[in-house]
Amino acid sequence: xxxxxxxxxHLLMPWLVLAVLLTVWQLSVVVFEIPSFILPSPVAIYHAxxxxxxxxxxxxxxTMMNTMIGFGFGVIVGVLLGIFIGTIPMVYSGLYPVxxxxxxxxxxxxxxxxxxxxxxxxxxxxxxxxxxxFFPIAxxxxxxxxxxxxxxxxVLRSLGASKIDLIRKIGxxxxxxxxxxxxxxxxxxxxxxxxxxxxIASNDGIGYLMMQASSQFRVPLxxxxxxxxxxxxxLTYVIFAFIEKRMTGWAIRGKK
Amino acid sequence: xxxxxxLESVDLQYGGxxxxxxxxxxxxxxxxxxxxxxxxxxxxxxxxxxxLVTGLTPSTAGQIKVDGQTVSxxxxxxxxxxxxxxxxxxxxxxxxxxxxxxxVQPHRGRLMRHRxxxxxxxxxxxxxVDLQGFEERHPWELSGGMQQxxxxxxxxxxxxxxxxxxxxxxxxxxxxxxELWGVLQDIWMEKRFTTILVTHDLREAAYLADxxxxxxxxxxxxxxxxxxxxPRPRTLETTFEPRFIEIVHTIRNEIAQxxxxxxxx
Ligand SMILES: Nc1ncnc2c1ncn2[C@@H]1O[C@H](COP(=O)(O)OP(=O)(O)OP(=O)(O)O)[C@@H](O)[C@H]1O
Ligand SMILES: [Mg+2]
Numbered sequence: 001x002x003x004x005x006x007x008x009x010h011l012l013m014p015w016l017v018l019a020v021l022l023t024v025w026q027l028s029v030v031v032f033e034i035p036s037f038i039l040p041s042p043v044a045i046y047h048a049x050x051x052x053x054x055x056x057x058x059x060x061x062x063t064m065m066n067t068m069i070g071f072g073f074g075v076i077v078g079v080l081l082g083i084f085i086g087t088i089p090m091v092y093s094g095l096y097p098v099x100x101x102x103x104x105x106x107x108x109x110x111x112x113x114x115x116x117x118x119x120x121x122x123x124x125x126x127x128x129x130x131x132x133x134f135f136p137i138a139x140x141x142x143x144x145x146x147x148x149x150x151x152x153x154x155v156l157r158s159l160g161a162s163k164i165d166l167i168r169k170i171g172x173x174x175x176x177x178x179x180x181x182x183x184x185x186x187x188x189x190x191x192x193x194x195x196x197x198x199x200i201a202s203n204d205g206i207g208y209l210m211m212q213a214s215s216q217f218r219v220p221l222x223x224x225x226x227x228x229x230x231x232x233x234x235l236t237y238v239i240f241a242f243i244e245k246r247m248t249g250w251a252i253r254g255k256k
Numbered sequence: 257x258x259x260x261x262x263l264e265s266v267d268l269q270y271g272g273x274x275x276x277x278x279x280x281x282x283x284x285x286x287x288x289x290x291x292x293x294x295x296x297x298x299x300x301x302x303x304x305x306x307x308l309v310t311g312l313t314p315s316t317a318g319q320i321k322v323d324g325q326t327v328s329x330x331x332x333x334x335x336x337x338x339x340x341x342x343x344x345x346x347x348x349x350x351x352x353x354x355x356x357x358x359x360v361q362p363h364r365g366r367l368m369r370h371r372x373x374x375x376x377x378x379x380x381x382x383x384x385v386d387l388q389g390f391e392e393r394h395p396w397e398l399s400g401g402m403q404q405x406x407x408x409x410x411x412x413x414x415x416x417x418x419x420x421x422x423x424x425x426x427x428x429x430x431x432x433x434x435e436l437w438g439v440l441q442d443i444w445m446e447k448r449f450t451t452i453l454v455t456h457d458l459r460e461a462a463y464l465a466d467x468x469x470x471x472x473x474x475x476x477x478x479x480x481x482x483x484x485x486x487p488r489p490r491t492l493e494t495t496f497e498p499r500f501i502e503i504v505h506t507i508r509n510e511i512a513q514x515x516x517x518x519x520x521x
Contacts, residue, residue: 152342158310159359159414160332169358173346250346253396 040220045227048220056209056221060228063194063206066122067236070129071190078134078186079179082141086175087167092146103135108196115201125197125205132193133186140182144175177251180244187236195229259321260288260450261309261418266318267475268304278304280475282318286467289448293461295507296471297515302454303339305476306420309452310334322418333360335416335449337424341403343395349406350391353378356414363414374413381409384439386432400427405436412443419444419451425460434492437463441489458504458511463490468503470510473518480510 022042028034029041036044049056085092085099111128118124148170156166198207206225213221261284268279278301286292294302307313308320311327320327335356343352357363357374367374382388385405395403404427411419425433441464444451455461461468462484470480484503486494494500 149342151338151340152344154307154310154312155336155338155342155410156355156359157312157330158334158336158420159356160330161359165359169355170344173344176346248346250394250396253345253394 037217037219040223044220045223048218049224049227052221052224056206056224056228059204059206059209059225060232062122062204063125063191063198063229064232066125066198066205067129067187067190067194067232070126070193071133071187073126073130074133074186074190075137075183077130078137078182079141081134081138082175082179083145083167083172085138086142086145087163087171092142096142099135099138107132107193108200111197111200114197120201121203124201125194125207128197129190129193133190136182136185136189137179140178141175144178145171148174177244177248180240180248183240184237184244187240188233191229191233191236258288258324259285260290260323261286261292261452262319262321263309264319266308266320267316268301268308268313269316270304277475279308279315280477282471282477284469284478286450286452288450291444291451291453291464291466293453293455293465293468294471295455295458295461295468295511296476297473297511297518298456300471300474301476302471303422306336306422306452306454310336310418310420331418333414333416333418335411335414335419337404337407337411337421339422339426341395341400341407343403343406343410345394345396348392348394349382349387349398350375350378352395353382353406353409353413355410360414378409378413381412382406384443385409385436401429401432404428405432408436408440415447415449417449419449421451421453423454423456426456433457433460438489438491440464445488458507459495461507462486462500462503463495468507470507470514473514479514480507482507 026041026043029036029039029044034041040048081095085095107128110131111124114124114127114131118127145167148166152170153166156169161169194205195207198205199211200207202208206229210222210225213219213225263282263284266279266282267277270276270278282301282305284292294305296302304313308315309322309327311320311322311330314328322331343349344355347355354367354374357367363374379388379391382391385408387402387405387409390398390402390406395406398406404424408421408424411421411424425436428436437460444464453461453464465484468482468484469478470482471477472479482503486497486499
């Protein structure tokens, strides 16, 4: 009884926090009479969302699509790169520092270059999402592969296992928790990438919509856009967190 | 009978020049089908010896031969159980035990078509070490001793020619341990694979082995060899016979002496 009550309370907590935040926000806007072109109230944002719903959803779905395509490429490249780096020590020494260096570049700085190559529009958004999200996947997969316990490897090697056997039987299964953990991070980064690219170089997508709204001083619409992005980000995160839990229960020893 | 495993003045130094000298001038020769035990003080290089013989670690000097071939890389088809059970946490017990079948030929090629037969075999082994009913559990749901027993099954499943056991019963209580001596002896008497067993338990060595190698403190080398000429199958009764007790006593005194000498040095 006690523990199940407590569990449902834990599940309820984020909603409670959100409700409190929104209430405080709404009250402050009303009490301090903040004009809506500076900070619209949650109710005003909701009305804006209702009013512009078809437009917002149209742009949101484009953003979502670009994010998913970029993320898909990110997963493929990240996994392959991770396997490459994690299983060949020479590649590890060579590529790992370079990747770290690459990752410390603020990616926004790359968008103009990508625009130069791919032009304005969808390809740029996809490429930016990809560039932001493949790195954590590659690093995590490589780490998972490179940190296999030597004793476990010895057991298989003394059976005559080839390098490929080692990767298939212990490397990859061991890297799975690392991989799924990185998916959660990467999908959020992919969103960031898409929206950045859309604000700079696009004619559609939520990022573009917000730039438009900003130039026309339609502040509630901007906030509605932010809210939609946040909701999409959380939704995809939750989906991947769920998949992670299903796939890698052994890594947390069956604990909740 | 011919020698199956031979070591000739083998040295092993970890970490290059100036590193830890683990073994120095180790000689051994173990016949085909023989059960050898290695005893010695902690840190004298017994686990290192296991890795040398299986080719997992290259020796610094000397020659190691297994089945007439000089060991230059990891051997194939060795059954190995390390000091700590290295079961894979993402596999259930049964598939952990069956892991060698996915690597070693000819089982590897036959596994798909004859799966049922192999599953029966794995279940049979698990039953022998009293683990029936745990086939579908993950290793981390088992106690340390249970994991060690499963580890032993994994080392045996593919009928290895050479079985290497590094303190396989270390985490077990005295009763289970003595029971497993009997189990291991039965399997060995049936299959007669060459076995090298590292242990701290002198009674275990005397119960199971044909020959016991006593190693010196680090750097380790063989300082005494004892043949155990007790008839098989040995039972717990055997362990109370004067001859058995005499062997255990002799070895105990030798090791006590080594420890004293190394402390004095
Ligand atoms: N990978 C390694 N790198 C460096 N030194 C090592 C390594 N493995 C073992 N040693 C050293 O070699 C020596 C022998 O180690 P080993 O594990 O073979 O001892 P052991 O006889 O198995 O001891 P125990 O009975 O406690 O298991 C030890 O002094 C240890 O510090
Ligand atoms: Mg050891």
